[in-house]
Amino acid sequence: MLILQNQLLLMTAISTIQTLLCESNISAWLLYDFRGSNSIAWSVLGIPPESHCTRRWAVVIPAVGEPIKLMHAIENFTLSCVPAREIIYSNRTSWTHELTKIIQQYPTLALEYSPNNDIPTVSKVDAGTVELLRSLGAELHSSADLIQKIQAVWSDEQKSENLSTTAPLLRIIMMQAFQYVRANILAEQPLTEYQVQQFILQLFDKHELETDHPPIVAIGKNAASPHYGPTETQHSPIHRGDVLLIDMWAKGKSPMSVFADITWMGYVGEVVPERAEHLFSVIAAGRDAAVSLVRERFAQGVPVYGFEVDDACRKVIDSAGYGAYFIHRTGHSITHEIHGAGANMDNFETCDRRQIIPNTSFSVEPGIYIAVDIGLRTEIDVVINSQGEVLVPTNPIQMKVLPLLATEVDFLV
Template sequence: VSMVDAGTVELVRSLGLEVVSSANLIQYFESRWTKAQLESHLEAGKKVDRVRREAFERIGAKLRAGERVTEWDVKQFILTRYREEGLFIDHGPDVAVNANASNPHYDPDQDSCSEIAKGDIVLIDMWAKLDQPASVYYDITWVGYCGEQAPERLKNVFGVVRQGRDKAIEHVQRAVAARQELRGYEVDDVARSHIREQGFGDYFFHRTGHSIGSDVHGTGANMDNLETHDDRKIIPWTCFSIEPGIYLPEFGVRSEVNVFVGEDEARVTGEIQDRIVLI
């Protein structure tokens, strides 16, 4: 499989030939998992979820002890725990505080990271796979608040994101259970429509989800009707993320789960965030 530049495509078309995308062919042969890969994903998920809980707990312990803790510190803690758990990651994870979380691609470094303090919002986007051949990724995003009670504004935004996420999950599950044809862009439409109806459409500016495989961004159908119009069918034995977000100037919220599609059912493969983590 290779890529072709637009000029070559136009040249071929000028000869009266039809150029056909190989996207569906690639998805069929590259994005479907084996049973062993599903098991590796589930095992990685247990480990990543454990490290995620520990990361939030570590932030809280540091704050209660009056010790300094930064985004970079939390990132390094996660990477250390990944190594101890036998997990592999080629970049990341992303730890973002307050306005930094308004950038979906924010990645702290040692020199420019922010300190975490009481009253802060903390977003952690983390992914990993077992450090073994043919393993596949598990990829999640959770949000926490450093305090005993999250502000109403944060709870409201999180609620809208959660509802959009859940509506998209339910749409996939109904379609798969009924063996109805479902395409990636349709899943994006469900989550995006809800967020738009709640008045936050302008603040959700990335696709709803991506294919997951041996690379964290796989080659299968993406849940996308914004960056592209992905009309590929969602097929059995594939996995993808559902991760709507709202990115306001002062903070960002995203909730990410992984959905595995079997022959006649779709399921979220790990823990689901129903409320903001109080750190």
């Protein structure tokens, strides 16, 4: 029954892919793999992860017509889950011969590669295979846009769960984490980054949330390393006077639940130092400029691309004199994986020219990292609904660093 259901889902996906290929004037999508080299192909085709694949295979989904699967003679069972016409090859000559026939029929192919490796997450096909296909007459196009439309678009159910449950819960947990820090410091109890991290994970369990990695809890210099994370054996104590960064991401426990991902800043004291407040105001302005650009473009019906969002954010931080300390992209696609298959907000680490489309989500998370003593980041998620409305599911967003030991603190719960 499960195999039948998966095949029905794949047939629906193939129909969608064929529509997209027709719209793009591309003859076919060639999904190629060797020993698990193309995780995108496995995901699109729903190949079970335990499948035994030791030889090259290819699946061709044409814009019009029946899909083809090209498999080695000793592994003709490999793609049993894929509803397609079977072609068997055995040696390198027959592999090339069958590819030649496919290319003669479908000369314009989408493939998991990115020109100049602009989007490394898409570049799954090795250079030698690209050379071979071109030598056989294929005109190759990156499958990046196809991948986004197939793998990064949220269903109505995913949007509903994220907007009504996951994102609001994550913000509540963030505030509870800061309250935990406040209570321990005021009680003069020893406290470490690791303890706060473990407290957050306990709250995830309580609220039926899961994550692929423990949250980041980092003070001062530790926070200047953007992907620092405390462990049981490597962490720092939290004291009065520390600037504290907490970055957490989680999703529901159903297989297709999608992530929410936020970062907030706190200060373990009564009054936030002017320097920390200033640095935060700079990254908050960059964040808001990025979101404003997306809102303006969707309101105008004008396309907006991932690299442009990065530019809008980075321009603000550059203008304030801190561009050299903003050392990562502005944001990433979010799906059932924390780093999803859609457009990233990036013209820094890579150049992502994919269009931001409805029913997708991404983070906006600028930071300033001054290695000697301090790191700050603000992070929100953006969800584009089917009407093109630009939503921020974790509203209200952070406007100032939270003074955790002030007489009155608005924890926004």
